[in-house]
Amino acid sequence: MFKKTILAAFAAVSLTGTAEAATLYFNNFDGYGYPGTTTVGTSVGGFKLLQGNLGVAGCAAGPSQPCLVIGDSTNAAAAETDVTFGFMAGESYTLSFMTRLIENGTTFTVTVGSYLSEFVATATSGQTHVFTFTPGTTGFATIGFSRGGGQPYFGPYFDDVSLTGPEFVTSEVPLPATLPLMALGLGGLLAARRRKS
Structure with a gap:
């Protein structure tokens, strides 16, 4: 006894504590106006510029619909969220977003730290992208978008970026x-x- x-x-x-699924992040870029920057480390629309240029601009859904845009017609670009998220090993997370305006041949990579890295070569305008991943280790990471240089178009234009999964529990x-x-x-x-x- x-x-x-x-x-x-x-x-x-x-x-x-028990891990319950929740919306950890959502950004549709409303209310950010239409700023842009080429200054590394500057934040625009909840994302921080790492390379190239970054802005919030009207997209194919209409000029009043703001979207995150990275890159221009010649330069590589990369950006990541201003916030860092906690991830638990063995739990399932889902990252989703929409590409509002994709010009022919524009490719990009989406990352969540070392937990997710997906090269997207065949995106279309209005397409919703959904990636589910399960971290092998507990840790912290940001959501990132990047594109290579030498592409003949601006963009891609991202909208409705969402991360869902269990809240980080200690x-x-x-x-x-x-x-x-x-x-x-x-x-x-x-x-x-x-x-x-």
Whole structure:
């Protein structure tokens, strides 16, 4: 009985929260106006420029529909989200987005840190892209888009970028804080056992 009580107390202290699916990120670029930048490290529309140029511009859905656009008619470009997301090993996540305006021959790569890297060579305007992935390790990453140079068109234009999956969960009570609680509980159990003897 005493051993079972100790094991139950230890299990209760070391449990982690359950992972529930949630929308971790959504950006349709509304409300950002139509800025652009070629300054690396500058943020536009919730994305930070890493290379080339980045902007929010009207796209094929209409001039009042803002979209994220990376790259111009000659230069390579890359951008990543301003926010970093926590990922748990063994959990399933889904990244989706729409390409609103894709000109012939425009290719790009989408990444989520080291967890996802997909080269897209045959996108079309109005196409929804969906990628599901399961991290092998727990860690943190951003969502990134990039395109090579030498392509004859601007873009691609991205819209409705969404990341869904379980929220990043850590221990409900940090382990160092649980040790005194466990010691106190074990001490009480020992005292109760001595009184019965």
